[in-house]
Structure formats: C-alpha cells, structure tokens
Amino acid sequence: MRLSRGRLAVVHVVIACLVFFAWWLLTETKILAPFFFGEPLKVVRVVYEWFVTGKIWPHLAITLWETVLAFIAGSVLGLVVGLWLALSPLSSAIAEPYITAMNAMPRVILAPIFAVWFGLGVLSKVALGVTLVFFIVFFNVFQGVKEVSPVVLANARMLGASRRQLLRHIYLPSATSWVFSSLHTSVGMAFVGAVVGEYLGSAKGVGYLILQAEGTFDINTVFAGIVVLTVFALLLDYLVTRIEARLLVWRPKTAETEAL
Amino acid sequence: MTAAAAAAVAGHAPAAALAFDAVSCTFAARAGGDRYTAVSATSLAVAPGEFVSVVGPTGCGKSTLLNLAAGLLATSSGEVRVEGAVLDGINRRAGYMFQADALMPWRSALSNVMAGLEFGGMPRAEAEPKAREWLARVGLSGFEGRYPHQLSGGMRKRVALAQMLILDPQILLMDEPFSALDIQTRQLMENELLELWSANRKSVLFITHDLEEAISLSDRVVVLSAGPGTHPIGEFMIDLPRPRDVAEIRMTKRFVELHEAIWQVLRGEVLKGYAQSKR
Numbered sequence: 375m376r377l378s379r380g381r382l383a384v385v386h387v388v389i390a391c392l393v394f395f396a397w398w399l400l401t402e403t404k405i406l407a408p409f410f411f412g413e414p415l416k417v418v419r420v421v422y423e424w425f426v427t428g429k430i431w432p433h434l435a436i437t438l439w440e441t442v443l444a445f446i447a448g449s450v451l452g453l454v455v456g457l458w459l460a461l462s463p464l465s466s467a468i469a470e471p472y473i474t475a476m477n478a479m480p481r482v483i484l485a486p487i488f489a490v491w492f493g494l495g496v497l498s499k500v501a502l503g504v505t506l507v508f509f510i511v512f513f514n515v516f517q518g519v520k521e522v523s524p525v526v527l528a529n530a531r532m533l534g535a536s537r538r539q540l541l542r543h544i545y546l547p548s549a550t551s552w553v554f555s556s557l558h559t560s561v562g563m564a565f566v567g568a569v570v571g572e573y574l575g576s577a578k579g580v581g582y583l584i585l586q587a588e589g590t591f592d593i594n595t596v597f598a599g600i601v602v603l604t605v606f607a608l609l610l611d612y613l614v615t616r617i618e619a620r621l622l623v624w625r626p627k628t629a630e631t632e633a634l
Numbered sequence: 635m636t637a638a639a640a641a642a643v644a645g646h647a648p649a650a651a652l653a654f655d656a657v658s659c660t661f662a663a664r665a666g667g668d669r670y671t672a673v674s675a676t677s678l679a680v681a682p683g684e685f686v687s688v689v690g691p692t693g694c695g696k697s698t699l700l701n702l703a704a705g706l707l708a709t710s711s712g713e714v715r716v717e718g719a720v721l722d723g724i725n726r727r728a729g730y731m732f733q734a735d736a737l738m739p740w741r742s743a744l745s746n747v748m749a750g751l752e753f754g755g756m757p758r759a760e761a762e763p764k765a766r767e768w769l770a771r772v773g774l775s776g777f778e779g780r781y782p783h784q785l786s787g788g789m790r791k792r793v794a795l796a797q798m799l800i801l802d803p804q805i806l807l808m809d810e811p812f813s814a815l816d817i818q819t820r821q822l823m824e825n826e827l828l829e830l831w832s833a834n835r836k837s838v839l840f841i842t843h844d845l846e847e848a849i850s851l852s853d854r855v856v857v858l859s860a861g862p863g864t865h866p867i868g869e870f871m872i873d874l875p876r877p878r879d880v881a882e883i884r885m886t887k888r889f890v891e892l893h894e895a896i897w898q899v900l901r902g903e904v905l906k907g908y909a910q911s912k913r
Contacts, residue, residue: 528706529736531724533750533801543749547740624740626783 444503456515503567
C-alpha cells in the first residue's frame, strides 16, 4: 500500500505524538523515574521559555555558525585535496596510508587537543567539524574524479579543452556532483563536530547548555537541548535537499518521466 | 583545400587529408595477459572530401584505428599524417563522434554545442548564436535548455553531431555513431549526415560493423581483417550516384552487387572473429 504525501505526514505526526504520549504516561505513572527520564511537559516548557525569552538564540547562532564554517572549510579542503590526489597518481600513492590512518582514527578524541590549540571559542569546534567533514568530501571527490567517463573526457579533449579546462569543465562538475550526493552526511557531520566540541569545553552554544544542565542534574533541560538540536538538524537537512535539487538539475532521477 | 594546393605547388601529389603509414598499435600486457597487437602494418589514406567507411568484424580494432587518427592513442610504429604533417598529440583538424554518449551531462544541449567554441576562447555572446544556429540545423530548436538525460538517444546523437560540426573540422572521425539507435532513427540520421556532408565536403573516416550502412554512405569501403593485428584486406569503390537516400539505395541492383562482393571478403573474417570470441 502506498500513501499520499499528505497522509504520510499525518502518520509521521501521529507516531511522534504517540511516542511523546507514551513517554509522558510512563514518567507520570513513575514507571520510569522522572529524575532520569525527564518529564515531557517540562521539556516543552523549557523549550518554550528559551524561545520566548530569546535566551536560546545566541547559543543556537553560535552552534549554527560553527556548523556552517566547518562545513564550508571541510568541503573546500576536501574538494581541493581530493582533486589534487585523484589527478596526481604519485601524490596519492604517497598520501594513501596517511589518509587511511587519519580516517580510521576516532576523530572525536581530537576535541581536547583542539581546545588546547585553538582555545574554547568557535575555532576549536570548527577544527573538529572540519576533520569530520573533510574525509567524507575527500573520498567522494576522489571517487568522482576516478569515475569520470573516459568517453566524455576524450570528447572534451577532441573539442580542444586544455588541461586547465578539463579540470574546470569536466573534473570539477563531475566531482561536485559527488560532493552534493554526500552533502546530507557532511552537513550532519559538521553539526556533530560543533555540538560535541561545545559539549567537551566551551562557553556558548547548545552543546554548552546541555553540558551545564547535566552538571546540575537538570534532565529536562538536557532533553530540551536535544529536541532543539534535532529540529534544527532537520531544518538543515531540508535546506540541503532544496539546494541539491537546484544545483543538480542535470542529473537524471530514477524513473523520471517527462513529456517532451 | 589550401593544404592540398600548397602540396601541389611544392611539386608533390596533393596530400591526403588523413593517412596511415604502416601503422601498428600494441597494448602493453595487463596483469595475467599477453601483449595485444590491435592494429598491425595498416596503410590507409582518406582524400580531401572523401567519405571512407571501414568495416570489420566486432572487436577487430576498428575503434583503435580511429583513436590513432584522433591522436588519443599513440602509434607503436609507423605514423599518422594529417594533411601531410605527422600527427603528434591530439588531432586538431579532426572532429570525433563517439559510439557511446559523450555529451557532458551537466551541460544543457546548447551549452554542450557551445563547449568547443568556449574551449577555443570565443566569448559567450559570440558563441551562443552560433550554437543556436547549429542546434536548429540538426533539428533541435526549442531543446536548447534540455539536459542530455532529458533527450532521446537520437536527439543526443544530433547534439553530438552539432557539437562536432560547429568547430568546422576538416576531418570527421565517426565511431559507429548510430549503432545504438533504432533502424528508423538511424536511417534518418544517416540521411541528415549525408546532407550536411554534401553541403560542405569534409573528409570522413566512418567506422561501422554494418555493411549496408557503410555502402550507402561512402565513396569507398575498406574491409579490415579479424583481430588481433587487424589490417585492411580489401577496398571497394562505391560508384553509386549521389545524392543518395540511404533507405532507397538499398533496393538498387548495383547496391546488391556491391554488397555481395564485399560480403564475400568480409564473411571469412566475421567467422574468424566469431570463432575467437567463442574461445
């Protein structure tokens, strides 16, 4: 059975409400201890107060700013290094074990080091986000360049494209299409970098709010922070979907039919 | 024409637009395989304005021959001459139409046709009207903004044709360009190609495995042996009158005679090629 978009949205909302209701019921009846599991109504009140008093905005702004910076820096770095290594077999042969090693390393443990290097401000979170975003973009660009159709490439050469023009008109568009296909993951990772960075040491941001609330065993505020982060992660994801649709109009969608 | 005239003044016979001079092409061994000689000791010339088709069994190295002429592949021995000069690097006098889709999928039809002019440094404002004109000439007015995946196979071939012809190359290299099309579209495209060609005669080297296509289009048909080490084993002048309609000409008596004669030569090679592919 298939559902229309409207009905599907209704089902989604109903499921969310049911989960919320079950949570409320279980904590209200003390089957789950409210001290550890929070109380949904209080969580809602905290979120409401954050937005009404405007207390959340500076924190949210910092977190989103860190996300955007980490995303842009990580993507640009990944794109440049990916193109370079993919087009230079020697450099890629030399760099390969290091890239693999760095990618295998759990990068979250770098957060304290970045805090020491770059301080407790925005920069250390951006650095953490960059290490997460970089590898996703890098591997996609690398793959994208390797998979450029040899026929398209030969055709461009026959049409008189110089090496620079091949880079600009063939490799780059091909690689960016792969970057965009990883956009959802990399924006998500930039967000993770920002929040985890804040959580491990900061003076501002939603991660910082959660850390503070945890310090005073205020479980409702912790949940409120999680709710706000989730909603904004969804918004970011939606934004990415819109951007992707605009930039990748040339890409065939599966089972697309169109009257000519 | 100018190159031919210059050669005549210098006291030589007019240089062929494209000439293979004892060309061989051997591919280095891949892991677990032997060296493979795709083309061996091939000599072949295409005169200015001549339409030459090359037929041969599948997998015999026809495309290798074309890639050598385009300068996409280097010869192992012998040389390729373009208007008398030895070819080194990409053949700038030639346009290449590939068997597979070669359009840039991220560019619209118009932008694909413009690509060559753009690479050559022509300003957009100047290149765009030319590209529109060429799209119109291949019957695709109104499809300027479409991306390749939004076009049918036949339309993509037309865009590729316009993309190649807009640069006004003196030599056209065509690698089974219409083999992926259905028979009706294919005959339409063949007629259109003949029409465009007769308006402004270029030298054409046309690769195909379809003998009927080869005869109906060409001035001359060259038969290649089965691989490895393919080389020409027969040459036939096609003295059918022009202008031709590729569908109608197949019914004429002369066409059938020529088909018969060429098939006699080609048949043995096709069987050899088939036996090899089964092994």
